Amino acid sequence: MTALGLWGIAADTPDRTAVVDPDGRSVGYGELAAMADRYGRGLQAMGLRPGDAVVLMLPNGVEMVALHFAAQQTGLYTVAVNWHLVGPEVAYILADSGAKAFFAHERFAEVARAAVEEAGFPESGRFAVGSGSSSGVPGFRPLAELGADEPAGRPDERTLGAPMLYTSGTTGRPKGVRRPLTGADPDDAPGTAIWFFSIFGLAPHDGHVHLCGSPLYHTAVLNFVTISIQLGHTAVLMDRWDPAEMLRLIERHRVTHSHMVPTQFVRLLALPEQVRTRHDLSSLRTVIHGAAPCPQEVKRRMLDWWGPVVVEYYAATEGGGTTIMAEDWLRKPGSVGLPWPGSVVKVLDEQGAELPPGEPGLVYLRMGTSSFSYHRDEEKTRAARVGDLFTLGDVGHLDADGYLFLHDRKADMIIVNGVNVYPAEIEGELAAHPKVADVAVFGVPHPESGEEIKAVVQPVDGAEPGDALTAELLGFAAARLARYKLPRSVDYVDELPRDPNGKLYKRRLREQYAPA
Known part of the structure; x- marks a missing residue:
């Protein structure tokens, strides 16, 4: 039987390509496993033990992948940070996760420095990836020092770790989704990984090559890369996604599968005809998309171009989901599919009663007996549940055949280029400005990014609404929020619509810009 898992494949065929770095360098399974072993030994020498957390703020590259596997084999929680965040946001995650080590790239040196200073993070746990012999980040040690003085071989204590994923909290602050460690052997390719890929028609050692064009800090993106490697599929990494470059890489590496978001489809379709037809894309077998609603016309055009290889899914960081293959989608356009094997999908009313087919309500999920909690937010954990469903x-409905159709995403959540943006966090920062009496933030339709962020502000008495105030507010927010969270436009009103109890009727505002 052909070996599975990073270390099993490394032992059998060490020269087999595991990763193609964005610079074009091929890294074999043996080299990748050795890197993960060295980093794992280094983390244990620092005193990290199973259940501790490490934070990674790194671009796509072999270092990010090796550190993830190092943490996975030493029982650590891996927190992959969105590198668009600003210093205070990263500092919050460092503190909230209880991280014992922080890895940053020199590209993000300014943010990394601000984060460790605000969080009071110890220098002994700071490491940086740089292009030269130095770390590239003042006050950080070069990554090459981690484990360099340890004896060769695997870490002394090996048990399977887990990703710790951050999602929104009730106050707008992100909350970590932390699953119990299983105690499994890191050498074993997880059966759940084989099962998950089988949903999309992907099997171990079946000649697949995965192309990763999105940042590895996204949950699904990291999962697809690491599972691909575990199952013997080469992972080709892009640093910054570009539509024409993606087509070139598909032809160059005979790519068979990728994970994408609808915004990337839009940009591919916008390429000139001579660019779109220049490359041989016949190797493609499965192109998986999710994370945001895909306009039906965009999906039809992609199916016309690439053929019946486009697969859609709807899933949650917390567990559970649905999938729909191309042929089924053409029969039921707009659907996100049937539940995964072992997954339960139900639509319930506000009292928790199950609704009949065609009736819209809240979509609830469950994946087997999987359990999770929002780190340090039991209230959010309880509020998301009805029994063992979450x-x-x-909002959506099931049809008579059990296919799920989504009517809307979260009531307030904004999705920009496939990335979740939570208005409460933005509102909280803008409300801190002395010229803001009240503020509402929501998404409005955008033809390419799906949605863009709109802020409606009620200024304090005496503050003059207009371009000068908008520039002042956006400048204020830019120092406190990542750029992708900044409103693209600001409108002004005399008073926001609230009921006597203070509840904001945000739907009334939204409907002014996107009538039902």
């Missing part, structure tokens, strides 16, 4: 707050 909801993301999405």
Whole structure:
């Protein structure tokens, strides 16, 4: 039987390509496993033990992948940070996760420095990836020092770790989704990984090559890369996604599968005809998309171009989901599919009663007996549950055949280029400005990014609404929020619509810009 898992494949065929770095360098399974072993030994020498957390703020590259596997084999929680965040946001995650080590790239040196200073993070746990012999980040040690003085071989204590994923909290602050460690052997390719890929028609050692064009800090993106490697599929990494470059890489590496978001489809379709037809894309077998609703016309055009290889899924960080293959989608356009094997999908009313086919309500999920909790937010954990089911707050319905159709995403969540943006966090920062009496933030339709962020502000008495105030507010927010969270436009009103109890009727505002 052909070996599975990073270390099993490394032992059998060490020269087999595991990763193609964005610079074009091929890294074999043996080299990748050795890197993960060295980093794992280094983390244990620092005193990290199973259940501790490490934070990674790194671009796509072999270092990010090796550190993830190092943490996975030493029982650590891996927190992959969105590198668009600003210093205070990263500092919050460092503190909230209880991280014992922080890895940053020199590209993000300014943010990394601000984060460790605000969080009071110890220098002994700071490491940086740089292009030269130095770390590239003042006050950080070069990554090459981690484990360099340890004896060769695997870490002394090996037990399977887990990703710790951050999602929104009730106050707008992100909350970590932390699953109990299983105690499994890291050498074993997880059966759940084989099962998950089988949903999309992907099997171990079946000649697949995965192309990763999105940042590895996204949950699904990291999962697809690491599972691909575990099952013997080469992972080709892009640093910054570009539509024409993606087509070139598909032809160059005979790519068979990728994970994408609808915004990337839009940009591919916008390429000139001579660019779109220049490359041989016949190797493609499965192109998986999710994370945001895909306009039906966009999906039809992709199916016309690439053929019946486009697969859609709807899933939650917390567990559970649905999938729909191309042929089924053409029969039921707009659907996100049937539940995964072992997954339960139900639509319930506000009292928790199950609704009949065609009736819209809140979508609830469950994946087997999987359990999770929001780190340090038991209230959010309880609020999301009905029995052993949980909801993301999405509204949808099931048809008579059990196919799920989504009517809307979370009531307030904004999705920009496939990335979740939570208005409460933005509102909280803008409300801190002395010229803001009240503020509402929501998404409005955008033809390419799906949605863009709109802020409606009620200024304090005496503050003059207009371009000058908008520039002042956006400048204020830019120092406190990542750029992708900044409103693209600001409108002004005399008073926001609230009921006597203070509840904001945000739907009334939204409907002014996107009538039902």
